Amino acid sequence: MSYTCGLLPVLEQGDDHHYEMSEYEGARARWCPGCGDHSVLTAVQRLLAAEQLIPEQTVFVSGIGCSSRFPHYMKTYGFHGLHGRALPVATGIKLHRPELTVFVAMGDGDCTSIGAAHWIHAMRYNVDMTAMMLDNGIYGLTKNQTSPTTPQGFKSNTQPYGSFLPALNPIAASLGVTNASFVAQTAEWAPSHLYATLRAAYKHKGFSFVRILQRCPVYTPSLFQRAVQDPANITLLVHDDGVVTPDLEKIYQSQTHHDPRDLAAARALAEQSDRINLGVFFKDPSKPRYEETRRVAPRTPVERVALLEKEFARYAV
Amino acid sequence: MSASATAAPAPPKVLRVPEHTVEIVSDSGEGAQKCGQIFGAVSAKMGNGVWTVELIPAEIQPPPRVPEGASGNRIRLGEHTVTNWGDRTDLVVAFNEQVLLARHRVDALADNAVLLVEDCWARSEDTDIVAQWNAALKELSGKHYRIIPVAMEDECLTIVDNPKKGKNMYALGLLARIYGRDMELIKAQIAHAFRKKSEEVYKQNVALLELGFHWAEDNIDFRVEIPTHPAETPLVVMNGNEAIGMGAIASGMELCAMYPITPATSVSHYLSEVFEKFGGIVHQAEDEIAAAGVAIGASYSGKVAFTITSGPGLALKTEMLGLAVMTETPLVLVDVQRGGPSTGLPTKVEQSDLLAAIYGQTGDAPHIVMAPATIEECFHVMITARRLAETFRTLVMVLTDANLATGVSPYPKPTLDEQWQAAPLDLAPVRDGQKPYDWNTETGLSERIIPGRSGGMFTLTGLSHDDRSKVAYAADIHQHSSAMRSRKIAVLQSLLKPPTVYGDDKGDLLVVGWGSTKGAIEEAVDRARNEGFKVSALHLRFLSPLEPGLKPIFKKFKKVMTVEINYSDEIGDPYVTEENRRRGQLSILLRNATLVDVDCWGRVPGEPLRPMSILEAIRGRLPRGGAA
Amino acid sequence: MPSDPRVAQALAALAQPIAEFRAAVQGALAQADAFLAAQTADAASQAVRAATELGVFGGAHVDAARFAAMFPAVAKADKTSLAALEKAAGILRRVAGQGDEMAVALVTDGVKLGATIDAALAGAGQAFGAIIITELVRGGRFKKAEHEKLLDPAEFRAWNNAERRFAPPLVVEVDGADLHAGALLDFADGREKIVLVVRGNAPPAALVRCITPGTFVLQTVDGTGLDRLAGYEGPAIAALLPEGAATFMHDPNAGKEPWQRLTVPFLPTGPFKAVGGFSAWQMEQDVTMLAELARTPFVVPSAPGGKGAPAIGAGEAVDRIASWLLDTSGLKA
Numbered sequence A: 001m002s003y004t005c006g007l008l009p010v011l012e013q014g015d016d017h018h019y020e021m022s023e024y025e026g027a028r029a030r031w032c033p034g035c036g037d038h039s040v041l042t043a044v045q046r047l048l049a050a051e052q053l054i055p056e057q058t059v060f061v062s063g064i065g066c067s068s069r070f071p072h073y074m075k076t077y078g079f080h081g082l083h084g085r086a087l088p089v090a091t092g093i094k095l096h097r098p099e100l101t102v103f104v105a106m107g108d109g110d111c112t113s114i115g116a117a118h119w120i121h122a123m124r125y126n127v128d129m130t131a132m133m134l135d136n137g138i139y140g141l142t143k144n145q146t147s148p149t150t151p152q153g154f155k156s157n158t159q160p161y162g163s164f165l166p167a168l169n170p171i172a173a174s175l176g177v178t179n180a181s182f183v184a185q186t187a188e189w190a191p192s193h194l195y196a197t198l199r200a201a202y203k204h205k206g207f208s209f210v211r212i213l214q215r216c217p218v219y220t221p222s223l224f225q226r227a228v229q230d231p232a233n234i235t236l237l238v239h240d241d242g243v244v245t246p247d248l249e250k251i252y253q254s255q256t257h258h259d260p261r262d263l264a265a266a267r268a269l270a271e272q273s274d275r276i277n278l279g280v281f282f283k284d285p286s287k288p289r290y291e292e293t294r295r296v297a298p299r300t301p302v303e304r305v306a307l308l309e310k311e312f313a314r315y316a317v
Numbered sequence B: 001m002s003a004s005a006t007a008a009p010a011p012p013k014v015l016r017v018p019e020h021t022v023e024i025v026s027d028s029g030e031g032a033q034k035c036g037q038i039f040g041a042v043s044a045k046m047g048n049g050v051w052t053v054e055l056i057p058a059e060i061q062p063p064p065r066v067p068e069g070a071s072g073n074r075i076r077l078g079e080h081t082v083t084n085w086g087d088r089t090d091l092v093v094a095f096n097e098q099v100l101l102a103r104h105r106v107d108a109l110a111d112n113a114v115l116l117v118e119d120c121w122a123r124s125e126d127t128d129i130v131a132q133w134n135a136a137l138k139e140l141s142g143k144h145y146r147i148i149p150v151a152m153e154d155e156c157l158t159i160v161d162n163p164k165k166g167k168n169m170y171a172l173g174l175l176a177r178i179y180g181r182d183m184e185l186i187k188a189q190i191a192h193a194f195r196k197k198s199e200e201v202y203k204q205n206v207a208l209l210e211l212g213f214h215w216a217e218d219n220i221d222f223r224v225e226i227p228t229h230p231a232e233t234p235l236v237v238m239n240g241n242e243a244i245g246m247g248a249i250a251s252g253m254e255l256c257a258m259y260p261i262t263p264a265t266s267v268s269h270y271l272s273e274v275f276e277k278f279g280g281i282v283h284q285a286e287d288e289i290a291a292a293g294v295a296i297g298a299s300y301s302g303k304v305a306f307t308i309t310s311g312p313g314l315a316l317k318t319e320m321l322g323l324a325v326m327t328e329t330p331l332v333l334v335d336v337q338r339g340g341p342s343t344g345l346p347t348k349v350e351q352s353d354l355l356a357a358i359y360g361q362t363g364d365a366p367h368i369v370m371a372p373a374t375i376e377e378c379f380h381v382m383i384t385a386r387r388l389a390e391t392f393r394t395l396v397m398v399l400t401d402a403n404l405a406t407g408v409s410p411y412p413k414p415t416l417d418e419q420w421q422a423a424p425l426d427l428a429p430v431r432d433g434q435k436p437y438d439w440n441t442e443t444g445l446s447e448r449i450i451p452g453r454s455g456g457m458f459t460l461t462g463l464s465h466d467d468r469s470k471v472a473y474a475a476d477i478h479q480h481s482s483a484m485r486s487r488k489i490a491v492l493q494s495l496l497k498p499p500t501v502y503g504d505d506k507g508d509l510l511v512v513g514w515g516s517t518k519g520a521i522e523e524a525v526d527r528a529r530n531e532g533f534k535v536s537a538l539h540l541r542f543l544s545p546l547e548p549g550l551k552p553i554f555k556k557f558k559k560v561m562t563v564e565i566n567y568s569d570e571i572g573d574p575y576v577t578e579e580n581r582r583r584g585q586l587s588i589l590l591r592n593a594t595l596v597d598v599d600c601w602g603r604v605p606g607e608p609l610r611p612m613s614i615l616e617a618i619r620g621r622l623p624r625g626g627a628a
Numbered sequence C: 001m002p003s004d005p006r007v008a009q010a011l012a013a014l015a016q017p018i019a020e021f022r023a024a025v026q027g028a029l030a031q032a033d034a035f036l037a038a039q040t041a042d043a044a045s046q047a048v049r050a051a052t053e054l055g056v057f058g059g060a061h062v063d064a065a066r067f068a069a070m071f072p073a074v075a076k077a078d079k080t081s082l083a084a085l086e087k088a089a090g091i092l093r094r095v096a097g098q099g100d101e102m103a104v105a106l107v108t109d110g111v112k113l114g115a116t117i118d119a120a121l122a123g124a125g126q127a128f129g130a131i132i133i134t135e136l137v138r139g140g141r142f143k144k145a146e147h148e149k150l151l152d153p154a155e156f157r158a159w160n161n162a163e164r165r166f167a168p169p170l171v172v173e174v175d176g177a178d179l180h181a182g183a184l185l186d187f188a189d190g191r192e193k194i195v196l197v198v199r200g201n202a203p204p205a206a207l208v209r210c211i212t213p214g215t216f217v218l219q220t221v222d223g224t225g226l227d228r229l230a231g232y233e234g235p236a237i238a239a240l241l242p243e244g245a246a247t248f249m250h251d252p253n254a255g256k257e258p259w260q261r262l263t264v265p266f267l268p269t270g271p272f273k274a275v276g277g278f279s280a281w282q283m284e285q286d287v288t289m290l291a292e293l294a295r296t297p298f299v300v301p302s303a304p305g306g307k308g309a310p311a312i313g314a315g316e317a318v319d320r321i322a323s324w325l326l327d328t329s330g331l332k333a
């Protein structure tokens, strides 16, 4: 049904139209100055320009939170839905219109708390889309409440004497989900790594989960301070099949050669609590994709009526 | 043998009646339902009106021989179309006395009912069983039942090793003889029912059928004759959930997103079997919220999708429904109502979700709510639902209930039309200057922009927004956009026809109903009119907006009363006053819309309303002695 | 309908993309017809239409005449636009009316394989044009000077990227003697899927020449592997060949190196007999090339005619094959 959608924008723009980065820019971003979300937005716009994605054919879906403002700042189609529920909406879009390119922007509370069930199941469905979790370790929009990824002991408005529980490890959790096919971690303050990771995620056929470590200058400025200030706290996972960022090799000298097909190694890396690993933890493009599994031949109204007549014959008195 | 039940075979007495209600009850797993289904189908084929309901135990595998395990079918046969399950059962075939007791205890059996009951239990070596049998017969003796013991098991054992697997066909034979059913039609139906089994199985079943038939011929001293009128137009027979599923297909919808919940699930069972060949899929989501989300995502990106659920699921979907209304994304939701609140009565009928359906979303979330009144309407309503969702760019809810969902009745085969599926996905370029909510300020209507359309890169949002979908910060925007969403409902109401009154358009009492109670209400009204009461009925299909012209209709009656399967206080109950009375849900809507003092009569028995009890309610609300 | 049962087999394998293309054509046709009908419809006929579309339930409770007046079906279009739309509808109707035939082409005497495919796809290209015209007219954006040419048949090479992505699949019946695989490479783009049903004697491994890193290529004698074709996202070329031909599958998703992507269940051994313009030597070349691409790890074989292969250093398999080919053809010192 959705077959012809790609034809018209191309015709209108001309087949050889080259989209500039600025053509992907929507409303002016209203995040706080210094918010890491700005950098993610730039990387994404750069990615779209590099891949020359047709804006009409691209949909950004989000939940609710600071980070979920994302679609408004893109000049593509967008759906800014409910807190925690971006993934079901994105799944519906992709099930009905597999030819659209779908990105999802979520916050840490959005994805790992209220939307946790959808997160797990979206990974299991493995519907082709790029899901970005902008993880600032806090509820930003609602002003400083503890999130599942808030480090233990971190003080917030809801847990002013320090967060009670050890933080949830989204990468380890993702790697535990059957049929997960792409799990990566990157950081907003390493733009070339961020870009390369998002690009790998976009290129991956299947559900790509990218946790983006993101600084909130207002509520969690200290959260990634050590890592930002001293690159030695960061290890790059490098592999031809993962992310390679030659320009970062000087800065980030700690590197681990990690084959993203190696799930056991990925899990071990995810459990390392003493350092931050950036890169593709796991990738397996052979995992079945739900939208492909569920693909059915479309029917025209005439065919449908003819089939329905037969169906009624089964129920004839 | 139990020939003791009858004297020497004399020509049977023929009972000519306009209608009769039969039940076949057994422990679950003994096949009573198959027997009932075949009996119902054959009766419909012969030209009787038929309404079948399943008697379902609450547990999956209850222990044998307990009243709670009663499972089977109740079939009401009529000379003309049968619109509801009726009052009480006239004839029962029971595979043990305990399931029979279950039916007796819920007052399902007519005072003079004929009870054909397996009597092997009376001869059991287990003294407990014999004691139970004796106690049961004693309990049953309080009524004027005519009990006919039948040695079904002994009989069946002459043909099969395991009578558990054959009694149902034997019972079918008994009924075939008593009701003069066409044996060739029955055999054809058996062949159909066992088409996946061997020829051997078919033959054995037919042998059992004939065994029962001949036993009845020799031993039962009466026959029941209900005149038949073979249908002039082709009929189809199904339950309401199957009709919903087929209607969804006929409407051109391609995605059903759901999470299993009784009594809605069987829609998805049906669709899962056939939808793919129609180019559609059933997506079983991780929960109801996700199901609604997936449907919204699909609808947003093209063809309207639908989601089906029951009370608890409706509660979970609430926030998503608000999102659909706020983003003006068309969505169809079917709520197959069960008893509530909470998990409530999962398998039983109730009409308690009406207010939750209309007003249950937070904020102001105007949308359309419709309720089909018959199984046939369950099919047709889906086509209308899809179309209205699309045209009005909003949520359309369809309320059915367990009565329609599990009731089986024939209806005229719909004349299918391709145009029911017409014009969904619009890919035309966005007009210059067209906005994502290009509200016509008079009507609130606007054209939808679907991803892929050239030049329409907008972000829809669940936040309050202006017509350009920009998040609203100015004071007057929310007022205006709320008005736009609300206006659409007024527009639809202006396009509706006033409903027609069943019976005289004036009188002493107007009974107003909605949903599955139509047949029972109208039957009760007919009886009341025969008794001399000036009573009419009105049945509503549109609940939001309400159908127009209600007040003038109400004004012509001295009294207006709703009949609903939801809870309402009765005046006279302790502490209950006119002021604090909690009223039936439709009556609340009607009072609000018309300022007429609409009374209500509601019951939540976990079963469909019986015409008889409605009749009593009518009598109770009107002066004694008929015509006022 | 085609007599060769293998054509039906090929069509079955392509059922999904065929259905998608046909649904697009019929969807657009329905929109075009509705638009045209609405141009001339009076209030009464619009009411009838509204009543039908509302369904039996809606028709009983909604006033269709007022409904139709509230929702006028379409905006009025000018004469030139309507003329173009009528022409577009005609094209769509023709294509829709072809049923499965629309996806079947026959290589006839005197016409080359490439030209046959080109002609067949030109019809589809025209359908794309008609779909776009339908949308443009409905959206009030049709400009005759700019757009009318879209209704002409359009050869594959003239299609834009988007059209190539939506290219309809094709089943081509061809004699073995006409199996010039090189001609197929022109169509290995977008998501084009071509299945050749090859009759009579045929070169045993002709499709080896279609192997490029992004193209799914299949030779089969019994249909094995055809089911994988429709699901592949890129271009795919397959041939149903008579018994005795090489069978292989080149699946670009299976790995980076040719030998990771190739599986070769059957490789015929010569001697081969010339068919049409194909010499036995050429056939042998094809078969050997296939064997080499599939071999892991790469070991340079002895070439036909017994010439010993030189040892070569490490490098991409393709380089090595090139080097080896040069060698066997005597071009390398």
Ligand SMILES: Cc1ncc(C[n+]2csc(CCOP(=O)(O)OP(=O)(O)O)c2C)c(N)n1
Pocket (backbone or CB within 6 Å): A064, A065, A066, A067, A068, A083, A106, A107, A108, A109, A110, A111, A134, A136, A138, A139, A140, A141, A142, A147
């Ligand atoms: C159902 C529901 N519950 C709560 C909220 C309030 N709420 C909005 S955003 C948010 C948390 C945002 O945190 P996060 O997802 O981490 O995103 P961030 O703002 O940090 O980017 C909450 C609790 C809501 N909008 N909806």
Ligand SMILES: [Mg+2]
Pocket (backbone or CB within 6 Å): A065, A107, A108, A109, A134, A135, A136, A137, A138, A139, A140, A147
């Ligand atoms: Mg956060």
